[in-house]
Amino acid sequence: MTIRACGRAVLRAALILCLAAQAALAADTGEGKPVGPVTGLPIPRFVSMKATEANVRRGPSLTHRIDWVYRRKDLPLQITAEYGHWRRIQDRDGAGGWVHYSLLSGVRTVLFEEEATMRMKPVDTAPANALAQSGVVGRLGACEPRWCYVRTGGYGGWVHKSEIWGVGADELRE
Template sequence: MRHFIRLALISIGIAAAAPAAAQDVELPYWASIDAEEAYMRAGAGMQFPIEWVYRREGLPVRVVRLIQGWRYVEEPDGTMGWISSGLLSRRRTAIVIGDELAAMRAAPSADADLRWQVEAGVVGNLGECSDGWCELDVENHKGWIRENSLWGAGEP
């Protein structure tokens, strides 16, 4: 019986520590939508009304707060709300921003060969960033774009 009680107490301790460990994340951090459809809610819970429906997997978001399975996020246009943590990924993505086409180059340099002109709103997987340039993979079209043309790159 003592052995059973000891195991029960250990199990309770582990279960209680797991959510606490999940809360020990340095904020803010970048994440991305990891579902074909995700709901942004007015509060941290299913009982709160849906304010926005995302149908764009991979869209980058900035996580600024967290509460028990929910993340308070900011999207590229500044909209903020709560999304269930299960609908987010730590996979780094970025979205092209600005009023003009962004040049995607073969190397991280303004003198490198131009590969594509990328429109604002295009989302891709973010690679390494250095010296003001970031590598971006848009459906296997890879190249380098100036960091200031991307939302989701750099420090959150």
């Protein structure tokens, strides 16, 4: 084993130990939900892309390799861990990695997973306002047990939670 390979192995082991310690130290919200050790906010939680481009890295530092680049502003993402100024995120497909916190926003957005009718009221029989195509990103508003209000492309309406990604199944919002 070369010195460089040995150094990488030591760094990987140190990162694993740090992440394990972080998970062990994560506080509890009192509702049985863990919170991040850096922000004190719930983990996991949804955020969105603030930047138009973000490097996704294998670990929480600039020295880690870039696996890919997100290039979609407002894309909803889920934070699954925190380490300093870094957040481990994942997208709707479960792909993810580490991004710098400055590239993320607390503004809530959702991604339409399928074509969805946006309705005037949160009932199946309400008149339709618009039809959102699969892959469209919208801004999240209020959420009831089965419905959320979403705005996109100048239109707004209520959609079933099952038709969007970026909101928890039991999440309620005013």
